[in-house]
Amino acid sequence: MKPISTLQYLRLANLSTPVCDRQIYKLIKQNSFRSIIEFGLEDGNRCISMLKVAQKYAGSMSIRYTGVDAFDARNESQASLSLIQTHRKMQEIEAKTQLVPGDIASSIPRIANSHVRTDLIVISAGFDPESLENNLFYFPRMLHSGSLVLVQKNDNAPFEILNRHQIEKITESSAVTRRRAA
Helix, strand or coil: CCCCCHHHHHHHHHHCCCCHHHHHHHHHHHHCCCEEEEECCCCCHHHHHHHHHHHHHCCCCCCEEEEEECHHHCCCCCCCCCHHHHHHHHCCCCCEEEEEECCHHHHHHHHHHHCCCEEEEEECCCCCHHHHHHHHHHHHHHEEEEEEEEECCCCCCCCEEEEHHHHHHHHHHHHHHHHHHC
């Protein structure tokens, strides 16, 4: 696959829709992210664009991408590709890609130990907030000091940007709260 041009990057970073995706492309460029996990792929276009931007700005380093989605288990009313369609779409990208079917509650424990030192985790709207909170304690082992976690609470809303330190504080306070409740 041919890398994107500077003009194509500028289009993604400044004109892409939904507007919230622009934030992701700019962060990938600024930080030269090479290892990305995305929860909620929808139609698969954003993940392809993220990988193209990462390939352009990561230099000669290889890119690792993991996409977690319900895929075939989604409602028919929700726009999403099947697992096979997404896999075919990802084959055009020259990156190490992995697709994991499932929701946040079932997939985070399965991938946490094999995805240490992840640069960027993107969590799209539509997730179960309680499932995320209950499994957030896995994230510190997946992150390094320069990692970012982007969490989108509502469709087309801007992403909340969290670093490893903030994630650790959230998990510590959640553990204290759970201990008090028990």
